Amino acid sequence: MPQPPRIALFANTEWYLYNFRLPLAKRLQVELGAEVWVICPDGPYRPRLEAEGFHWISAEVDRRGLNPVRDLTAAARLARDLRKVRLDLLHNFTLKSILIGTLAARRAGTPRIVNAVTGLGSMFSSSHWGRYRLPRTLLEAFLRWTFRNPGTRTIFQNPSDLAQVATHAGHQDRCRLIAGSGIDTDRFHPSDRPSTPPRLILASRLLKDKGIGDFCEAASIVHQSCPEVVFQVAGEIDEGNPGSFSPLELEALKCRFPMVQFLGHRDDMPDLYRQATLAVLPSHYREGVPRSLLEAAASGLPLVAVDGEGIRDIVRHGSNGRLVPPKDGGALAEALLELLVDPSTREAYGRESRRLVVEGFDQRRVLDATFAVYQELGFPPRSDAPERMRVEP
Template sequence: MRKKLFIVVNQDWFFLSHRLPVGIAARNSGYDVTVISEDTGVSYKIRDAGLKTVNLPINKAGTNVRDEIRTLSFLYRLFRNEKPDIVHLVGLKTMLWGSIACRLAGIKAMVSAVCGLGVLFDEKHAGSLMSRSILKVLRLTHCRKGTMVIFQNNDDKSLFLSSKIIKEEQCAFTNGSGIDLKNYDCTPEPFAGLIKVIFTARMVEDKGTLVLIDAAKKLEAEYKGKVRFLLCGGLDTNPNGITEDMLKSKCDGEYIQWLGHRTDVLELLKQSHIMAFPSWYREGLPKSVIEAEAIGRPVVTTDSVGCRDTVIDGYNGFMIPAKDSDALASALKKLIDAPELRQTMGRNAREFAVDKFDIKDVITVHLQVYNEVSKFIRPNYRVTLK
């Protein structure tokens, strides 16, 4: 009989963009895979890939107590009734409520994936009552046999170890969510037209959106008509989300363009020359950066959690201090003015991506982790979802 694997993710689109290959590989390896996520309208794509789905009631950025209790209660009842063999929790909120639900429902095999700790663990909020409380809960739910945690950067791993949430032997590591190097193949930069600097992320202040706009304005007198800045990403309910009115007021639609949410990001990357990602958000490992590197684009990013693991300064891009629009403008100017440097760094970026970010390696780690926690599965009566 197939082992039942539940993968719990905030929203269906995130599973599709960051975990679909893992789910498919698990199914092909003999697991009965169900994805538990909020249905934003694209869950049918998960089912089309041969996986089951369950709609998750969750407010991914909310703090309303009633909403949080509803999410916890739903997961507990689901786990108790369906008796999955392994539960894989992706992201901080699902880790928090999902791990409590696992303990209450008697789930013996649990995997958590830390893919960025976000606002609650940034410079401003680290050490707050909320962040300390979350760490205490995770310590209670994770420090036990049959539990493993997959990290994407060493900063997050160090935090979990120093907080005594887990032990070293419970840790696994992947360089981000991985990339399909066949789909994101090395592509020469365009040789005609404007130099395009692209930024792909949710429109959140901590992602460095306004810092990039400020840097672009500092370069405007010299480069307007020669360079175009593309901001690709939708609005977000994050407390630090940038409003549509603010974006429209700061983007002129020509030199600086806000494109909104797009489904053709790969084509936009291929039409661009430079990736700018000045984030200080507590990233896991930003997938937008590794996508750009995979097709051969140099990256300018910050010396902050997650981001610093994507760039070797001076090799495949530049690493700058966070929140520094002057440093960002200076690094971008170097790449704009020097096509040969840009192209050399782009080739190095591709080599870096091939070495570090192959989705095959990420899948291998996940299957190994599932196999490891499977040793702790308690024999029980398995109910199949309809």
């Protein structure tokens, strides 16, 4: 009998696959009867992925920068595993996984590759131009090289990223635009909110480019006139990212801004959003479409964020939120104060936030669009395709 189709999802952390791509993996299992493999470094969420029935392949991913020797070695090791598995399709998420995964898949003869650019990150932030100029140029060239392969499709989350990389690249017909990773609008939904105290929530990894410091500065300003307001940061240090706060830096931030509650990692984000008054993201990081803002919008929250690529795809100034200049804690505080004293505007913004997510970012729509990309590449393959090799023990 023919083997079921085989697909692997590759990301730089097991946390990302479990929290953001689990619905895709489960739909592949249920609707296509596919064998689903997850490729990622080991970590706390790896057993959870295996408990869902997915096969795990270990991958080495150095997220602290481009090291050609280390990355090529990781690609060669992954290629050996891919030859054993004989995948029908490899779907890579995040830039480093795209680099390693594409090289490994091409070397292993994997016939179909989908690359999902989930944001261009710090490397493409203007403030890091000097530091990242060479690796940024090399990475753009690599992505454009992948467009030449007819068995590859590249998915971007916002038009700015697509234009940045694909302009004058040729074969732009092999690029697709799919907004975000999909939000479960049944899990994240509006509810009656407590009237007091007002709560401002920022959900993010504790990266400096995410504007954590700007949020704290704005909190200190707002606190002077509205001491009852609660300021919360949900997220933890990302030790694998060179732009992360260190434990010592985080402790210094807590001491300097005692009015801000640092909650650490939370698994109850729907509840936190339902208790919140506003969602904030003063990020000057090169976002795809920020997941935290999408979840907050699905929960019916007004949004306040920095005016930047990806962010303005979900925050419409004067419609469902406010956009402020980057790295400007004073402007952020002003926007927050204006909305804190205007409940009718907050209510209108919250309704519009929910509408935008349901109509443009709902999980079902995103999964349908992703499956359409797979089908362009002929996945799943015909049932009479040659039987593939089994994984060696």
